Amino acid sequence: MRNRSTMVALAATGISVIFAACGGADGSVSAGGAGGAGAGASTGTGPGNGSGNGPGTGGETSTGYGTDGPGEITTGPSSGAGEGAGGEASCAGETKTAELVPLDLYIMLDSSGSMRDQLATGGTKWTAVTDALEAFFTDPKSEGLGVGLQYFPLLNAGQPMSCRTNQECGVSGPCALRACRSSFDARTGLQVCVADSDCPDGDECIDIGVCSQNTDVICGDIGERCPNRAGTCNKVSRSSCAHPYSCVTEDYATPAVSIAPLDAAWADELIGSIDRTFPDGGTPTAGALSGAIAQARAHAEANPTHRVVTVLATDGMPTECNPTSADGIAEIAAEGLGGSPSISTFVIGVFGRDDDGAQATMNRIAEGGGTTSAYFIDTSSDVTQAFLDALSEIRGTSLACEYQVPAPSAGQTLDYGTLNVQHTPPEGADPSTIFYVASDARCDATAGGWYYDVDPTTGGTPTKIVMCPATCTHFQAGGQVQVQVGCKTEIPPIN
Numbered sequence: 001m002r003n004r005s006t007m008v009a010l011a012a013t014g015i016s017v018i019f020a021a022c023g024g025a026d027g028s029v030s031a032g033g034a035g036g037a038g039a040g041a042s043t044g045t046g047p048g049n050g051s052g053n054g055p056g057t058g059g060e061t062s063t064g065y066g067t068d069g070p071g072e073i074t075t076g077p078s079s080g081a082g083e084g085a086g087g088e089a090s091c092a093g094e095t096k097t098a099e100l101v102p103l104d105l106y107i108m109l110d111s112s113g114s115m116r117d118q119l120a121t122g123g124t125k126w127t128a129v130t131d132a133l134e135a136f137f138t139d140p141k142s143e144g145l146g147v148g149l150q151y152f153p154l155l156n157a158g159q160p161m162s163c164r165t166n167q168e169c170g171v172s173g174p175c176a177l178r179a180c181r182s183s184f185d186a187r188t189g190l191q192v193c194v195a196d197s198d199c200p201d202g203d204e205c206i207d208i209g210v211c212s213q214n215t216d217v218i219c220g221d222i223g224e225r226c227p228n229r230a231g232t233c234n235k236v237s238r239s240s241c242a243h244p245y246s247c248v249t250e251d252y253a254t255p256a257v258s259i260a261p262l263d264a265a266w267a268d269e270l271i272g273s274i275d276r277t278f279p280d281g282g283t284p285t286a287g288a289l290s291g292a293i294a295q296a297r298a299h300a301e302a303n304p305t306h307r308v309v310t311v312l313a314t315d316g317m318p319t320e321c322n323p324t325s326a327d328g329i330a331e332i333a334a335e336g337l338g339g340s341p342s343i344s345t346f347v348i349g350v351f352g353r354d355d356d357g358a359q360a361t362m363n364r365i366a367e368g369g370g371t372t373s374a375y376f377i378d379t380s381s382d383v384t385q386a387f388l389d390a391l392s393e394i395r396g397t398s399l400a401c402e403y404q405v406p407a408p409s410a411g412q413t414l415d416y417g418t419l420n421v422q423h424t425p426p427e428g429a430d431p432s433t434i435f436y437v438a439s440d441a442r443c444d445a446t447a448g449g450w451y452y453d454v455d456p457t458t459g460g461t462p463t464k465i466v467m468c469p470a471t472c473t474h475f476q477a478g479g480q481v482q483v484q485v486g487c488k489t490e491i492p493p494i495n
Contacts, residue, residue: 103306103307103309104148104306106148106150106255106296106308107310108288108291111153111277112316113279113282114316125379128350131384132391133270134267137266147259147262148255149255150255150288152245153320156245156248158170166194172243174194179205179220180205181199245321250294252291286323287320289365292312296308296336297339304463311348312345312347312348313347333366334369349362349376351376362374363376396476406419416456418489423471423480426477426478435450448468452464
């Protein structure tokens, strides 16, 4: 099979990546020093000593780091000449195709009862969304992409099929035998209670009944006649537990299908899991997202050279598990982003135009997860195509942002202060150097930049070259990315 990361890079982003080894035979380059004998003499004012053989050309100036490496930005202008190790860095050596950081997605898919709702364009939301997932799994551009899958809601362990008492339900209780009187007429459904204190001020907790001639009709006036000749309102003696859905992080962190590289067999595994799933129940978003982030982080820890992200795909506002507020769930996403390894959360929302507040809620969660805004899909549109487009954009966005730190040549150690990133636009313009900015906090909103996932000046060992958001966006247009090893790392000029 073709090299996974190379194939995905070319197919999904249009970017080709080359590593160019730079410098002399020993791979080292100094930022200044005397040039070799030749037509032009040169002097070096930057740090470092160098010597070279060959004719000098003089006049070039480069900006570099001081002797402490890239963690401390210092000015080191130098002018010099020569084709050896001194003067201007002379880049040459073996050129090889580089690998983007492998991308893994952990998809948390809403399988609540509302996913059975019919669409104006035909079919259900569940059918439209799962058709898009199947197309994504079998898309040649997704080959080699890591994908895992889980659903929400999941039932609490030991959940009884029905109940007669609150005690039978345990953590899923209470048993739905009583409800707040005002909720019988509410569109949001019954608010199950045990006592008046569980209801809004002034409300009353009353027994739940069903009409004798139509048991699908729920009523609250026990012994009274039901409207529309539905019989008498009879008190129920058996019901279901009011909170059957798990809020336990570990439940959702256990995948229905584990994260693994996509090929034909793994696509079949994912599609088979979806085919065996029937949408039903509520929307425990907080527990589901917490579990998704926990699984993504565990996978990232086991695969430190990979980028692992979560995709929360939902059609409903949170109804179960605390918190249910947009800010509360956004905080869960923010904790994932700020943790180590950092886990980004992408959000795909499928909602009708009458779902008030849905887009703001989805955007707030995505913002907390570091992905700016949600992919919001109107149910009056072609949901399958829009959902597939969202997944494809997530794939392309993520792939353009991180690259693997190249392995050093046999018997040598990579000097992290001698690596540069260059980008040549797809229209063939001159290449431009992307400046090193040391950390994400120093990314320029317009000029962008790059940094290592681990700061080498702290003694850590980087595994990834990470693009700042502005640079990542720029790279998504395609072109060629080159990583040059052996030349003094370039930093933003100091004005």
